[in-house]
Amino acid sequence: MAFRIGDLVLAGVFCHSSPYAVHGHLVLRGSEDPYMFELMGTPASDLCGRSFEFSVPANDREPSDEDRRLAAAFAAQQVGSTGEMTAARRVKTYDCPPEDIPRLLELKQLPPPTLRQCLYLEWFSQNGRVVLEVVDPQIVPLDETQETPSPLEESDDAPTGLDPASDFPEFEIEEVSEEEPPDYSATSRELDQELEEAARRVDREISGQSDEADEFLREMETFDELLEHGPRIPLRSLLKDLSLPEPAPEMPEAQAMESLKAALARLAMTSVAFHICKHCSIQEAYRIFMQEVCNEGAIPGMPGSFVQHFTTSDFCPKCMEE
Numbered sequence: 001m002a003f004r005i006g007d008l009v010l011a012g013v014f015c016h017s018s019p020y021a022v023h024g025h026l027v028l029r030g031s032e033d034p035y036m037f038e039l040m041g042t043p044a045s046d047l048c049g050r051s052f053e054f055s056v057p058a059n060d061r062e063p064s065d066e067d068r069r070l071a072a073a074f075a076a077q078q079v080g081s082t083g084e085m086t087a088a089r090r091v092k093t094y095d096c097p098p099e100d101i102p103r104l105l106e107l108k109q110l111p112p113p114t115l116r117q118c119l120y121l122e123w124f125s126q127n128g129r130v131v132l133e134v135v136d137p138q139i140v141p142l143d144e145t146q147e148t149p150s151p152l153e154e155s156d157d158a159p160t161g162l163d164p165a166s167d168f169p170e171f172e173i174e175e176v177s178e179e180e181p182p183d184y185s186a187t188s189r190e191l192d193q194e195l196e197e198a199a200r201r202v203d204r205e206i207s208g209q210s211d212e213a214d215e216f217l218r219e220m221e222t223f224d225e226l227l228e229h230g231p232r233i234p235l236r237s238l239l240k241d242l243s244l245p246e247p248a249p250e251m252p253e254a255q256a257m258e259s260l261k262a263a264l265a266r267l268a269m270t271s272v273a274f275h276i277c278k279h280c281s282i283q284e285a286y287r288i289f290m291q292e293v294c295n296e297g298a299i300p301g302m303p304g305s306f307v308q309h310f311t312t313s314d315f316c317p318k319c320m321e322e
Helices: 065-073 098-106 186-207 211-229 253-268 282-296 317-321
Strands: 009-018 021-028 035-040 051-055 077-093 114-125 128-135 138-141 232-234 272-275 298-300 308-311
Touching: 009 128, 021 065, 035 114, 035 253, 035 272, 077 128, 077 253, 077 272, 114 253, 253 272, 253 282
Parallel strands: 035 077, 272 308
Antiparallel strands: 009 021, 009 051, 021 035, 051 138, 077 114, 114 128, 232 298
8 A cells, every 4th residue: 555645745856866866855734844755766767867846736735633644654764766756647637626526427527638747756665655646736947957847758668666556565574693792891881881971960960951851861872872782683684585686797777776676665664775876887786785785784673763874885996986
């Protein structure tokens, strides 16, 4: 089941400024804060290389409690992979309220349809499959040399993305325990923590901070301790039920793209992002992801608490030279 935000979106920015990344932000009814998205993949040919703002005046109304609930459930920093993204769709609309269409259709009084432009953005993130579909958005190019995306005929070779008919299922994370060498610095670390806490107590007594602030600081310290010294989950264990091919020099570009998108759609459910530098082909990016990131990468044992980023630039000789 898709998480549909077409009725909630008030405005947004879309940018395809690098070969394998789409980014931007959204404003949703029911929330005062913007939502960022940074996705691996490419849009359809009509949006390749495009950057534009869009707005949906028809959605600008007083938010309901349901609007606020949906906005609160939407991850503020969307990461994952692209699905189908195009402004070339045209949809039939009728000059009547949507709720009246079934009745007018039964009475054979439905007005003639009108073809209108539809902005369709689909991606796979922490919220699973997300669909943003709006009719007749107001689009303003950010680059003066660009033209406004128009409802062109869809190209046969345009990327189709992942299968829109299926969402990625829920999956369980197995804790992987690894033997670690004894931590001889534990006593020293505890002493440091006691000294730091004593110093903070003195500062709080001088500044007159409340017990609530004291409790907040303790919670943050516990969180930091879990991040630094808590259990880790290898990325490879999160992908064990996906049939991902082994990387090879002769792998077709389309296969590398779809395999990487499928993996990142799965990892997005635990807030893991992967970025491709300007020097890497999609085949090289897939090799780095499978052989370097998946074999060595791990996330804290509380997935989804924050976005963790991995990038090809950490393994790219040209990036290291720069």
